[in-house]
Amino acid sequence: MKLTVLGCYAATPRTITNPTSQILEIRNHMFLIDCGEGTQVQLRKNKLKFSKINHVFISHLHGDHFYGLVGLISTFMLLNRQTDLHVYGPKGIKEIVLLQLRYSNSFTGYNLYFHELEAKTSEVVYEDEKVVVKTIPLKHRIYTNGFLFQEKVGDRKLDIDAVREYKIDACYYQKIKNGKDITLDDGTVIPNDELTFDPIKPKSYAFCSDTMYDESIVPLIQNADVLYHETTFLETEADKAEKTMHSTAKEAATIALKANVGQLILGHYSTRYANIELFREEATTIFPNTVLADDGKVFEYD
Amino acid sequence: MKLTVLGCYAATPRTITNPTSQILEIRNHMFLIDCGEGTQVQLRKNKLKFSKINHVFISHLHGDHFYGLVGLISTFMLLNRQTDLHVYGPKGIKEIVLLQLRYSNSFTGYNLYFHELEAKTSEVVYEDEKVVVKTIPLKHRIYTNGFLFQEKVGDRKLDIDAVREYKIDACYYQKIKNGKDITLDDGTVIPNDELTFDPIKPKSYAFCSDTMYDESIVPLIQNADVLYHETTFLETEADKAEKTMHSTAKEAATIALKANVGQLILGHYSTRYANIELFREEATTIFPNTVLADDGKVFEYD
Structure with a gap:
């Protein structure tokens, strides 16, 4: 599992920072999460083969999370993409994109599927x-x-080594990988645990941006290996956080602690702060394994 | 008159090139012409005080000419802009922008006026x-x-020096600047040309992107000081130019020649060409005073 942060700052794009966008590479997928203005350039800068993106997840319809989507869809069109593209996001995303394609008299050569979300409880959107x-x-x-x-x-x-020792034919390998025991020609039963190792422990990544402090998400993200949680403000601006329905670093850390996640990644910093290290300092008082997202930063999990 | 090219490449934004956008500073105005994705970052990079932009002109609704507009409008909102903003562009631009603001539940604190264009003949849009x-x-x-x-x-x-020599009171200065003669107290009439110099020769700038070769524009841009004319392709790709309704460098130069403009600026290069100098070489065979636009390039006219 590998996370590349393309942009992790709130509000407006600037010369040195980008609005929210991430690439999560997981089990041969390249998922794009949010797509602020400039995402396609960030993809190029980070040398990510963005033709491999087949699924885009949009958290919400504030500009700093999706204004780059229509441009990316258009670029795929110009690059003669053929593969299906799936977009998961709030109701409205389809109308916004198609309106612009219609006025430009453009049609994608690939199938573009919108999966519009309206549910207020957690649901499976891809499997x-x-x-x-x-x-x-x-x-x-x-x-x-x-x-x-x-x-x-x-x-x-x-x-x-074990399957070779027992001279088991390769045609049984998948059966073994599925956990089945094997009966040899002489009738001996070899139990599966003599032929296999435990599978790789599955990993999980929770992306939470933007949100006010909300404990109701804790059961959903319980024990996640990695949690990205927004922290637009520090505690000194807790009033602004509350007013704009954002979180402070301390609040993000509290969610990480309650959910018992492996690691907390902070991001979505307000551009008012010149030194983002302050976010980490505030969060680690509550949740020690806290790291900072930054544009272009890569996190790898084996 | 000063032109800053923020982006002048066709199609998709890349790490090193930007889609169309320009700032024309003329008689204390800062006009924004087209607004491809990334324009607000280009404005910052070029250190242009973009709060001074009150008028935005959009040529057409292909993404590489306007996908940055909604982001710029949102940024003005976040920066608490109070001044009116006027957008001139094809019918549809208002619906596209307002749809996105509505879904984001955002409202501009400033007045945002759309002047939608539908006419097929030249019209005055601002004066x-x-x-x-x-x-x-x-x-x-x-x-x-x-x-x-x-x-x-x-x-x-x-x-x-002349008005001081005749001891003319300052309250008559505007009258003199308007071209009127002055009668002194002793009855002597001083003709205006003894008190004034000719006004600064007015300048003009014609922005033409995107278009196929079209001689019908020649009377409209006749004798313009500066013509920016797109040239997406070279003559070697004339078939592609025709098919996509774009121009070649030679065609742009032919329009410049027929319109007797002072200078031709080329731009809107297809990203297929690594060396844009080829565009200048092709155009100068027809129209010698041809220069190349490039991202960040500034043209000043005294």
Whole structure:
């Protein structure tokens, strides 16, 4: 699992900072999470093969989280993309994108699917044999969802030395990986745990931006390996956080602590702060394993 | 008159090039012409005080000419702009911007006026005592206008030594600048040309992007001091130019020649060309005073 932060600052794009956008690489997927203005340039700067993006998750319809989407969709069009593209986001996202394509008399050569979200409780929005993605309903000024990306428990890992020793034919390998015991030609039953190792522990990533402090998300993100939680303000501006329905670093850390996550990544800093290290300092008083997102920063999890 | 090119490449924004956007500073105005994605960052990079922009002219509704507009409008909102903002562009621009503001539950604290264009012949879209702006109907795949910015003939310039010599009171200065003769107390009539110099020759700038070769614009831009004319392709790709309703460098130069403009600025290069100098070489065979636009380039005209 690998997270590349393309932008993690609130409000307006600037010469040195970008609005929210992330790439989560997980089990051969390249998921794009939010898409502020300039995301396609950030993708290029970070040398990410963005033709591999097939799923885009938009948290909410504030500009700093989606103004780059229509441009990315248009660029895919100009690059003659053929692969389907799926967009998951609040109701309205389809109307906004299609209106602009219609006025420009443009049509995508690829299938563009919108999965509009309206539910107020968590729901599965994407699932395949390896990964499941669920919404995390958040409390912000407009309808907003975070997203929880969970790897599924994979196959058991084949102990290649063991299967060779027993001279087991390769055609049984998948059966073994599925956890089945094997009966040899002489009738001996080899229990599965002699032929396999435990599967890789599945990882999970919870993306929560933007939201006020909201304990109701804790059960949803319980024990997540990694939590990205917004912190637009420091405690010294707690009044502004409350008024604009954002969180402080301390509040983000409190959610991380209550949810018992492995690591907390902070982001969505207000551009009023010149030194983002202050966010980490505030959060670590509550939750020690806190790190700072920054544009271009990569987090890898083995 | 001063032109700052913020972006002058066709199609998609890249790490090193930007889609169309320009700032024309003329008679104390700061006009924004087109607003591709990333324009607000380009304004910051070029250290332009963009709170001074009160008028935005959008040529057409292809993404590379207006996807940055809604972000700029939102940024003005976040910066607590109070001054009116006027947007001139094709019918549809208002619906596109307001739809996005509505879904984000955002309201501008300043007055935002849309002047939607539908006319197929040239019309005056802005006028004050110093400047007039007219549309230049262009031929492209969708409804498109260029814009002609013309300074008006200003007041005559006061010959301060002369008026002092005749001991003329300052309360008559405006009358003199308006071209009137002056009668002294002793009855002597001083003709205006003894008291003034000719006014500064008014300048004009014609912005034409995007368009196929179209001689019908020649009378509209006749004798313009400066013509910016798109050239997406070279003559070697004339078939692509024709198909996509764009121009070649040679065609842009031919328009400049027929219109007898002072200078031709080329731009809107397809990103397929690594060396834009080829555009200048092709155009100068027809129109020698051809220069190349490039992102961040400034042209000043005294």
